Amino acid sequence: MAAPTRDREPRQADAAPSRAPAWTARARRTVRDPAFWADWTVVVALIVLVVVFASLSDVFLTAGNVESILVASSILVVLAIGQTAVVATAGIDLSLGSILTVSSVVLGWAHAGGMGIAVACLLCVATGLLAGTINGLVVARGKITDFIVTLGMLSVAYGAALVISDGRPVRVQDQFLLTLTTGSLGPLRYNVALAALVAVLGHVVLFHTRFGTHLLATGGAPEAARAAGVDVARVKIAVYAISGLMGAIGGILLTARVGAAEPTTATTLLLNSVAAVVLGGVSLFGGRGSILGPVAGALLLTALINGLTLLAVSQFWQPIAVGLVVIVSALMMRFRR
Amino acid sequence: MSVADTTPEPTLVVQHVSKSFGSVTAVQDASLSAGAGEVTAIIGDNGAGKSTLIKCVSGVHRSDAGEVCLDGHPVGFASPEEGRARGIETVYQDLALVDDLAVWQNLFLNRERTRGAGPIRFLDRQGMQREAESMLQRLDVDVPSVRERVRRLSGGQRQAVAICRAAGWGSRLVIMDEPTAALGVRETARVEELIRRLRDDGLAVLVISHNFDQVLRLSDRVWIMRQGRVVDGFRTAETSAEELVAAVTGAQRAANQPRGRSQQP
């Protein structure tokens, strides 16, 4: 590290007379720093929420209920990771919920048509990737605002789902999908394990690959990234494709859980994916984000709804609670530097 | 050409370069040179064409006419990457760092080192951080930590990081467009020190500046641009602020000594 400078000497002198070990001083300074709390807003909020619900309900922290929170959050976790990739490049994917729907419907259609589950799942994934890639191409090459492009895709994908399914849900009874929802890998259900795997992969890609660095650079300072030779357009296309892929994985998980492919609007999932990303401290202006944050955000939203249900609060209050949590956390995050 | 008598051969020789944007002629028949181990300054009024000329050198713009030679070989870059591959690095007016990335990530942006097999490769974060530390140390640049986000650095530290990145990759020529325009007195002094260090390392340094005092302090030679043309050139040691001001504004000398010394300052 660089040699000590005139700039930093006074601060070291401040710390010395207290004679405390360096780390306690640092910890004290960290805890007093509003930026620290802003960075960890979502984790703090999650802990507070768990403590509050645990004290109000005996059931909340039981193994069974924790498992059901994890299971219920698995789809949202996957979607939030896709949304994170896009938001970190200063974009937004409003079509994520619709891509989930159309991928799921394609899965149901292929399965009903007698194709094996492997082929059906591949087609489902291909659908998500295709829709996402189209989003990316139009945003990056057509230079049209992400908001408009994905709003268009929201409608197109939902319409395609209606056309393919003729507006009716398709039952999908399959051993593989059944195992995905009910089977367990050690203490983790398969669907929870899958979401966890996606989260770990997302983290590795974001922080341990060139692509991840270029993604953050593209979001934070597109001009600087371009000047350094980063292919900004390619990064943009890639993140929308990733988002589409996450939509498709969400589609498989949802089809497995419901036992049917339904042409629904999935608006709540879309809104919650954005909420989880905001809660997770990903900057909507791009360039700054994590995977852990949005995953914690998704868990927080799911735990909130679960807790309110346990406390027998009317369902109608749940959207209000979700909205308030998002707004309050966004306020806390203003202290970030 | 008349550069023949300057020994050794300058790293950069620009000859008769022109560049227009539609009907606007930004650079017209401009010629200059920059030698290794020297700081070469370009001065001129706003809109004189300084930025455009250096962009023709770095490969951002393609010149309409003329020739750019690096180490005696003509080059025609279609993109900044090609220029960079040949050892030309530019520090842009607006810094071009990514605020939310750490210092080491900025130093290695798009030059990341990876480890792994085949297409599965992971960043060598530790290695790059160590290397970033020694890059900064070599040029005596002082930042709190290479892991600090660039956003939290002062203007001078940021500029130093940008210059360090430009100098750190075996470059032959480092171009800077107004590197101290946004800095205070103390930070300007540190950046100037850094520029002298690059010069002492044997790089050719080309600096655009609006500050005559700085040019006199820092540079070994000066080229004057006016309305798209390189109208004059001096050895800094042989000139004065008055002479530079006169040349930039085109007062007195323009008539009797039109472009007399423009090829060999």
Ligand SMILES: Nc1ncnc2c1ncn2[C@@H]1O[C@H](COP(=O)(O)OP(=O)(O)OP(=O)(O)O)[C@@H](O)[C@H]1O
């Ligand atoms: N991309 C462009 N498109 C059109 N005109 C341009 C472009 N870039 C520069 N110009 C014009 O070319 C002329 C020279 O501009 P340039 O930026 O090179 O001047 P400069 O000497 O760097 O000025 P300053 O000191 O203000 O930075 C100006 O008239 C400018 O408007």
Ligand SMILES: [Mg+2]
């Ligand atoms: Mg300029």
